[in-house]
Amino acid sequence: MVHLEDDFRQVLTSGTYLYPPNSLQESLHDCIAPFMRSFSFSSIPNLEDLSFSSFSTSPSGESRSYGTGYSSGPVCMEKVHMYLIDPEASIYLKEIAELMILAGHAPNMCRDYGETRHNMLMQCLSLLGVQIEQKSHNNQAEATANGACSMQLYEKNQKMWIQALRVVVSIVLPEERDACAQIFGCDRKVEEDCFARATTGCTGQLLAVGSMMTNVKVNDQQYHKVPLLLQMHEELVKLQPSINVLMSGDAKGVISEQASLLLDKLGEEASSLLLEFLNVYSNLKPCQHKVLDGDILPLTRHVIIFIELLVEYNDTINHILPRVEDDDEGKGKEQSTKRTKSRWERYVLMLLARLQLKVEENAESYEDERMRYIFLMNNAMHVVKGSGSPDLSMSMGNDNHQQLVIRVEQYATAYLRASWTEALLQLSDHGVSKYSVNFGPGSVSQWMRKSMKNFNSAFGEISRVQTTWKVPNPQLRQHLRLIILQQVLNAYRTLLGRYDCCLGKNPSKYIKYTPDDIENHVLDLFEG
Structure with missing residues (x-):
């Protein structure tokens, strides 16, 4: 049995594809083509979606398949299976496993398999870009003295985390499942034990890093994290059912609880920052340096871009955001209609209403009445343009959009009267x-x-x-x-x-x- 244990460990180690770290990471990136979504508040770039599909290393019909069905796009087997077990090695491991199980040495075999595969999967996780140590997450070379990282670094880590989550749940776990089914298929209990030992640490570590990211402070304003947190939340919601299907027993309970806690934490942090954004801009004082040419107030541009970035996450926001009261709630006007608004709709309307107050406060700094109306008109028009997208117009409602259009027309009429009445009179x-x-x-x-x-x-x-x-x-x-x-x-x-x-x-x-x-x-x- 000692000799078989040694053979089992040796075959398991040598039968795993292990490329040099740089080549492995490069191959993964070339194969998976990670999406590059930017949340820069200076532009809104095109977004690319990333999808994965599971594949099986075992011959058809020989073992159960645990593909998640989450994705639709193909993935190159030759490059992705480099961290899995060679099919020929699996056959030899299966023969050894059957002998050890019959001889009553399953516990030692499960321990060896779990430790070996755990280390390999943790290495894979690291090569996918997920930092294991908390101190390495906030790169000290790019962090400030107070421990906050740059928005660029935070966004990079967020992309890496989502990429790793998709790869692990959609490819690594199903393939590890199939490998365990092929090697230990003669004993379902041993199969479950080996799978849990191999994957629980890797999956738990991935979720732990995601939880850690919610606490990271950024040098820029914190609410820039909101779209990133919401995207992490949505990705985890999509993949959580696959995790529950793949896991079983005590491991399923541990990982499911950890995933649920992470979802709650992501939702709480995102909703907290959303409310902070609302309150910060409600309490802003008028800008001391007014726009000299009547152009759009930077605050207006900022708010509209923020709303545009969030509109695709409106379903998630409706789920995580606490109920916010309209500024005119309780006055009795159209109360029954207001109650039908979603939390996202209420939030958008409150944000735009408070933005309008700030624009009007800044307009008071213009001594020239004509420029004041140009300034008001420009800002109102920018909101109209921003709310013209189908998704955002649905959130605002046709009536609110029409009111914005009327406001632009009113400012334009007021400008024409203030500027041209005297000339036309002559x-x-x-x-x-x-x-x-x-x-x-x-x-x-x-x-x-x-x-x-x-x-x-x-x-x-x-x-x-x-x-x-x-x-x-x-x-x-x-x-x-x-x-x-x-x-x-x-x-x-x-x-x-x-x-x-x-x-x-x-x-x-x-x-x-x-x-x-x-x-x-x-x-x-x-x-x-």
Whole structure:
């Protein structure tokens, strides 16, 4: 039996594919092509999905298959099976196992198998990029003095963790299951014991590292972790049923409990950061450095990107987020309708409502009423544009989206009145009859000259100042220009057509702008 034990250990060790660490990691990455999802708040890149499928090293019909069925894409067997057991070695191990079980030496054999395979799977986990030691997770070379890591480092570790979770649950565990079934199929109890000894430590360590990641502080604002935590939560929810199917006995209870605790921890941390985000921006003071050209407030851009990143996780957020009260909850208005909103919908509407208050507070810093409306309009339009995606518009509801559109129109109308009323008044001939009665013959010429002088002054000031103002949305910018041209250019041409003869022999002395000049100046507005 001692000789058989030695043979068993030797065959088990030598029958496992073990490439040099660098080659193994490179091959895994080439084969699995890990997805690269970025949560940068400066851009929203294209996202790629990663899928895995299980394969079997045992001949068809010889053993049970424990594929998870989680994935649809193929994985290259030659590269992935490098950390599993060679099929020929499995046949020899099966023969030895049957003899040892018959001789009553199953406990020693289970111990040897568990230790050998545990060490191999832990090495595989490490090569997948999952750091085993907590101190190595926060890379000291990239961490600050207070122990917080950079957002880039945290995102990298999160990607590695999800990749490892998918590989372990979708490939490693099913293949270890099939290997145990092939080698120890003659005794179901021994098979379960060997599988549990080999995989419990690796699976538990993977979940422990995930739990540790929820506590890691980042140098950037903490709530940047939210999409990453939600993605970890969703991946674990998808794979937890497969874990429960693969595990059995006491090992199943331990791993299932650890997975459930991790889900709770991820949900609690994500919901805490979501509420923190809501409260932080509710208590922000108006920006001391106002946007000089009326452009979109950085806060507005930040909030919209944050919402856009979270919208695909709305089902998870509805599950983990505690009920949040609307700011106008309890006032009796449409209460029955409000109760039907999901927690994610309530959160989005509260966030946008508080954002609107902050935008209005910042707008008060503009002494120029016209720029104030440009600033309000730009921010409202950015929210409208951000809420135009199908997923987000469903979260907000058509009524709320329509209210945002109406708000943009109201700000645009207020801007037009504040900016162009005086200029348009000079182009109106409503007062010409009254002017002629008060001032006698020749008064029409005096009125026309005065009107042109006042118009030239008003239009010149608008053209000079508002060319530096910015309307970043091209559709809104073009819409404003067309409305201005429609009102100003038509009135200007009408006035000149009727009264240019009243300007004397040298009308160019009073006509500073031709209709083409006015059109060109208006088309230059709002470029920043």
